[in-house]
Amino acid sequence: MTLSTIEDRITKAAEKAGRPRADITLIAVSKVQPLDRVAHVLDQGHRCFGENKVQEASGKWPEFAKHYTDIDLHLIGPLQSNKTRNAMQLFDAIHTVDRPKLAQTIARIAQEEGRCPDLFIQVNTGEEDQKSGVLPAETDDFVTECRALDLPLRGLMCIPPVDEEPSLHFALLAKLAARNGLTGLSMGMSGDFESAIALGATHIRVGSAIFGERVAQG
Numbered sequence: 001m002t003l004s005t006i007e008d009r010i011t012k013a014a015e016k017a018g019r020p021r022a023d024i025t026l027i028a029v030s031k032v033q034p035l036d037r038v039a040h041v042l043d044q045g046h047r048c049f050g051e052n053k054v055q056e057a058s059g060k061w062p063e064f065a066k067h068y069t070d071i072d073l074h075l076i077g078p079l080q081s082n083k084t085r086n087a088m089q090l091f092d093a094i095h096t097v098d099r100p101k102l103a104q105t106i107a108r109i110a111q112e113e114g115r116c117p118d119l120f121i122q123v124n125t126g127e128e129d130q131k132s133g134v135l136p137a138e139t140d141d142f143v144t145e146c147r148a149l150d151l152p153l154r155g156l157m158c159i160p161p162v163d164e165e166p167s168l169h170f171a172l173l174a175k176l177a178a179r180n181g182l183t184g185l186s187m188g189m190s191g192d193f194e195s196a197i198a199l200g201a202t203h204i205r206v207g208s209a210i211f212g213e214r215v216a217q218g
């Protein structure tokens with residue numbers, strides 16, 4: 001598949017949902033992809049990308065930024081506290097704020113640096129042991145805590161369990177966001193972004209459908 005095919009499918013899904021196309025941001029997930037494939041998507045004018053590892057992103061994006069302006073880079077993978085400053089310098093948005101300690105570290109560094117990326121709280125909607133994110137029942141309190149720290153909170157993010165119907169998780173995330181007055185919903189990947197759009201996604205994270213299968217899973 002190609003970028004333009006995905007763009008068409010987004011436009012159709014938005015129309016079907018009666019939503020403005022402009023309310024949906026396509027994050028092209030470039031983790032582990034060969035650099036020439038990433039450059040090809042940049043050459044087509046796309047500027048919003050997602051990476052799941054700080055170190056991997058540091059290795060390629062400062063270089064791309066020398067050749068392409070206005071790159072909008074999103075961290076969509078877990079963030080270790082000791083990499084927070086690097087991440088905040090490199091990324092325009094962080095989708096994986098998942099614990100009070102990390103929120104506090106981000107708040108402290110934001111004070112020091114005088115800037116902070118847009119933030120999303122990751123919610124473990126499937127309550128899976130191996131997955132990061134706050135539990136649905138903890139979400140309201142954690143939103144309150146992030147707001148008390150004056151963090152620029154944009155919305156919520158989830159990664160549904162692989163073996164469950166994703167729309168149930170998208171609907172739950174939308175409900176949690178709405179009752180906390182949050183408008184951003186980071187949800188939907190290659191296999192399910194259309195149903196995510198139907199349920200209100202504002203940020204879809206699409207990797208393999210744009211770039212092809214990843215050589216190694218990241």
Ligand SMILES: *Cc1c(COP(=O)(O)O)cnc(C)c1O
Pocket residue numbers: 029031052076077159189190191205206207208209218
């Ligand atoms: C890799 C990844 C994606 C993209 O997955 P695809 O199925 O290739 O679209 C989306 N979100 C997160 C958090 C990821 O790690």
